[in-house]
Amino acid sequence: MSTFVLMRLLESAPRRYDLGIQLLSLGQLRKAHERMAEQANPGERVLDIGCGTGSLTLLCAARGGEVTGIDISLQMLDIARTKVAVAGLEERVELMEMSAVDLDDEFSAQTFDVVVSSLVFSELSDDERRFTLRECHRLLRDGGRLVVADEVVPRSWPLRLLSRVLRFPLVALTYILTQTTTQAVPDLEGTIADAGFAVRSAEHSLLGGLEVIVAEKREDG
Numbered sequence: 298m299s300t301f302v303l304m305r306l307l308e309s310a311p312r313r314y315d316l317g318i319q320l321l322s323l324g325q326l327r328k329a330h331e332r333m334a335e336q337a338n339p340g341e342r343v344l345d346i347g348c349g350t351g352s353l354t355l356l357c358a359a360r361g362g363e364v365t366g367i368d369i370s371l372q373m374l375d376i377a378r379t380k381v382a383v384a385g386l387e388e389r390v391e392l393m394e395m396s397a398v399d400l401d402d403e404f405s406a407q408t409f410d411v412v413v414s415s416l417v418f419s420e421l422s423d424d425e426r427r428f429t430l431r432e433c434h435r436l437l438r439d440g441g442r443l444v445v446a447d448e449v450v451p452r453s454w455p456l457r458l459l460s461r462v463l464r465f466p467l468v469a470l471t472y473i474l475t476q477t478t479t480q481a482v483p484d485l486e487g488t489i490a491d492a493g494f495a496v497r498s499a500e501h502s503l504l505g506g507l508e509v510i511v512a513e514k515r516e517d518g
């Protein structure tokens with residue numbers, strides 16, 4: 298849905314992010330996070346790329362996952378730290394200030410059972426997205442799962458047209474206020490498959506604009 302463009306505005310005011318993103322997504326992001334966290338089993342090692350204020354990290358940890366959350370924003374991480382402490386989950390959560398594009402320096406191959414990422418790939422360039430997905434493949438053990446939720450370009454042409462028309466003024470406003478932008482990801486499933494994953498499920502909501510993908514690492518990928 299086009300209003301995800303406005304999430305850049307929310308990121309510039311992290312204290313309002315959780316409430317704002319739930320309003321912008323009409324509660325669908327919370328539902329997406331719950332479906333994503335179902336992939337984290339007790340004791341499994343989980344990486345949350347672009348964990349932000351830690352909502353998905355916390356859900357995975359509450360299910361018994363050992364979660365590492367990374368993000369480039371110290372302000373978002375500060376809020377995540379507070380939420381983790383309030384939930385009493387410090388022993389199961391590690392939060393690190395780092396970029397997805399530095400994953401290759403930090404972790405060795407097959408470190409994780411599950412990689413999750415929500416609303417981050419739409420903030421990366423095409424090259425960064427492809428690099429990060431290849432890194433996800435390297436970091437997962439054989440048979441490990443990649444679970445991604447993001448704003449995507451809708452498949453049907455009327456919805457694509459509507460999304461373009463609605464997006465333009467929001468992109469302009471967001472850029473004026475934050476000098477940043479996002480792009481709905483074209484063919485997220487195909488890009489994930491290109492990185493060596495078999496897509497197991499793909500669910501759309503918000504008029505086809507929000508997609509949750511569960512994929513499994515292909516050993517021959």
Ligand SMILES: C[S@@+](CC[C@H](N)C(=O)[O-])C[C@H]1O[C@@H](n2cnc3c(N)ncnc32)[C@H](O)[C@@H]1O
Pocket residue numbers: 304308318346347348349350351352353367368369370373395396397398414415416417420421
């Ligand atoms: C829209 S927020 C999503 C936060 C959270 N995953 C959620 O679903 O609410 C995007 C997050 O990605 C982070 N981010 C953007 N580019 C990144 C990068 N290259 N590496 C790591 N985090 C990044 C931002 O700092 C921000 O916290």
